[in-house]
Amino acid sequence: MPPTDTSPDDRPAPVPPALEVVSLEKAYGAVKAVQGLTFQVAPGEVLGLVGPNGAGKTSTLRCLAGILPVSSGRVVVGGHDVAVEPVKAKRALAFLPDEPRLFEYLTVWEHLNFVARLYGVEGWEDKARALLSEMELVGKEKALPGELSRGMKQKLSIACGFLHEPRLILLDEPLTGLDPLGIRRMKASLRKRAEQGAALVLSSHLLPLVEELCHRILVITGGRAVALGSLAEIRAQLSGAEAGSASLEELFIRITRSGGEERPEPPAV
């Protein structure tokens, strides 16, 4: 059963959030890319981040990962403020960008070795083998990134991200470049991490994927949150006769086209 159909009571019991974002703002000079974002993600929860191009999704993810300093507001990962305790916060998270960033001169296995040392992963070799098997990269251990296809690079990037068993996984278009079988496996893999207690923030333009995987959805446009909640909650918040049966795609179009006129109530945390 898709998670979007679950009622709020079926969701994981309230526990300290894996991610807490308070009044997040990010500006590039005079341009405000992100404005006043406030939300939480609980362990085991999958939050979908959707919005039109240029809405501020990638800026938001990069702020959450500690790559970009926030202009104002607070980001707390696993109880650690990213601005105050960046190293502890980063130890608890993994950021998987849409374009896999790999070192061209390290082999597949050396990438995993490198990440294991960075995060101090004990018994990393067994975990690495399991991940390579899960990502269908067995036999590619000695390959350089230049010898891998786009999809394989993406899988290696994901394997590196999963190796230290992060409590928060930030994914920016994670299925780019994967074949249909790879997409199916990746979805199962993400579900498995959520079931094991990791919180996931998934940014994607593939709305059926978001609808299928995510417990809650955060819609942002112009850097502002315009909807936050489960699909059912967003439907309920939207006025209009058709809202009751609308798909995420239809809701997305209505929310982002309305320019704020037909928005649901201000997003709840």
Place this chain on the structure above:
Amino acid sequence: MSFPRAVAFLWWASLRNRVRRQLQRLRQPKYLVGLVVGGAYLYAIVLRRLSFQRATEELPPGARMVAELSLGGMLMLSLVSAWALGQDRPALTFSETEVQQLFAAPISRRGLLHYKLARGLFGAAVAAFFTTIFIGRVVSPHPVLFFLGATVALGTVNLHVTAASFVRTRLARLGWPGVALRWGVLLGLFAAFGLAVYVSILAHPLPEDTGQRGALEAWFSGLLEQPALRVALWPGRALVALPMAGGAGDFLQALPLALGLFVAHYVWVAALIVPFEEAVVVRAEQVARKRGQRVARVGHIVMRKPFFRLGSLGRPEVALMWKNLIAARRLGGTEIILILGLLGLAAPVGAAFFAPEAVPIVRQTMAGIFLALAAMFTVFGPVSLRSDLRMDLPKLDMLRAMPLTGRQVVAAEVLALGLLLGILEAGLLVLAIGLVAGAPGRWGIELWVAGGLGVLPVLPALSVGGVLVQNAAVVLFPAWLPANGERARGIEAMGQRLLTLAGALVVLMGGLIPAAIVAGLVGFALYGLLGLWALPFAGLTAAAGLAFEVALGLVALGRAFDRMDVSSEGPGAA
């Protein structure tokens, strides 16, 4: 809109937007300062060269003939290489963007060819411009005529290269008979050229008394006028006749032949056009792949084992050092020290076999060479080896996502390369001292060893300092560095590079002076007590001073790295 008009629009809009963007960038002081410095450099180096008249008047007699022959020879070499080198496929290069945008558009093959030929002519004009600035000053008193003539000549060579590639493609389709035909004709032409030279020398032999002033020049001039050699050199002479014209009259006289050759080549290319799309796509992919490697700041990768095994527990920044050492090993060819070491040993061993009396001088010479190499690694190593933050520049966001403090990142990036350079330099010094140990020469073994031990800690410390300065530029002024692996273009970018280089030198010298003063004081104080053996203590003091400065620098840079906003300052930032 017709294709020619679309192309004209594309070129005009690209040029206009580029200039507009460069002008907009000048609002930022760093680009404005870069423009001022780059402009001053250009004026000093290039524009002052445009005083053609004076330069040509100073040209010694006969030099013009040599210049004419050299230019003609170079053009003829281009023609020959078009037939003898490279692959049997159309020599047309399109970018991946051009392939995507133009090949799918309703444009005929001939239209695409004309597009490429027009670009080739534009490229010839640009090349002619720079040739005029750098060579034309020496060989011609008429810069405008030289530029126009060089444009026609280089354009003709460009057309010839394209035509040759079309002919080779057609011959290759015939299989081995085609290849045999091409090489048969080429070898026949080579033989004819050799015969022409031989016959001309027979007819016009070298005078017995060549020591007389101008005798050799007169003989060479006469040789070139021999009928056989005149025929053999005609293509080169015909090409350079226009740019080398002595005046407007000469230019107009040479113009019909030059333009005739140009038009004949165009007709040749247009008549022999072959399907080039497949070759162009392959070539575009190759160019894109090379560009990708440039973007990633990596060159050719040779698989070699890591220097050491990386455990999963321990200080995390060691992972970064491990990674960078692997990069240096696989990209940089650090085996050079091994080769140098073998050479250092082989030379005295060889001398011992064949000339035993020369062994001491050979050992001293090799020691001197190793010392010079160690000094070269110290000065140029930090600039030329780049397996540090400069290499990781396109991945700054990835570094920022790692669970490391800025100080850990900067220290690991700097120390990996510094350590490698230090080991190389120490190895070279030890080799040098070892070589002179048995043959110290007039300096004496004590000076060699004491001096060597004095320098031993200083060179690695200097290298680490040099690497730190290079990395400081990445952290403090990332936007000054070329974005996305591309060479930044424009006068302001050139000025920025000059400023960066000068700044690095000033900072390095500034750091060296305090350490040198303290080391000098220590050395002076201990000299009375220890004599030459004060040198190692002075060296240690200097190295300690430098190490202290490097440590302070690492802390400061680490803080700057933590505060750095990769979105607004990093490469690729708008």
